[in-house]
Amino acid sequence: MRESKAWYVNGFLGILFILLFLIVAAISLLQQMLMPAIVLAVLAVLLATGITIVEPNQAKVVTFFGRYLGSIRDSGLFLTIPLTRRQTVSLRVRNFNSSTLKVNDIEGNPIEIAAVIVFKVIDSAKAVFDVDNYEKFVAVQSETAIRHVATKYPYDTFEHEEITLRGNADIISDVLATELQERLKVAGVQVVEARLSHLAYSPEIASAMLQRQQAAAILAARKKIVEGAVSMAQMAIEQLEKEGVLELDDERKANMVNNLMVAIVSERAAQPVINTGSLY
Known part of the structure; x- marks a missing residue:
């Protein structure tokens, strides 16, 4: 099913014809x-069933006894085919805020995650006929x-170094939007943006994972130091x-490296010991 343009004319012109038929x-x-009065009255009533109003950023899906005749995307007052059913589909940009889901990441750690999906309908025919309820379809998918x-x-x-949920939010959002677009194209829906709105470890392991993060951060910092x-x-x-300031043998080089390492790596300021000479 693909969207097509339905037949319609200016609605004020249609109302003018209806008034003329009624007057005649x-x-x-x-x-x-x-007999002519009855025929003209019936024609006026039939034309009146074709009057429809389309608001901005809306579409009217026109069906005639179960057959899809097209969609009206222009906003205003129109006269379309009489005795048709016209279903309104919003083309406005909308948000879907998912509930907080509890899942396991690739390492098996239970986490809580939620996202905000920004979407809009770009094909009214697919949204109405290819899925049962496109709004519920967007939520589930x-x-x-x-x-x-x-x-x-x-x-x-x-x-x-690798892609993580917490450290690469932009990449994760792009991956989510791409995958979601593949799932929703059957419903004629375009994904404008997808962003994580909540991300955390599950309460039962949050304390343990915090300690693990702190330990890993300390080890990473020590490695850099x-x-x-x-x-x-x-x-x-x-x-x-x-510069030829002095010559050091291997033992003194090792001693110097040891002193520099202690002074740099130590968390506290180094306390130098000054050699003032020997009594003997």
């Missing part, structure tokens, strides 16, 4: 011309897509040897 029918009735995306990625990680300390110690020795 009344004149015929006064002149005791019963949105929650299904959110669950599927949540199971493809970890909530968070400090061990290596050690890497920096090694680099600084190496640059210090190379600079001293390059």
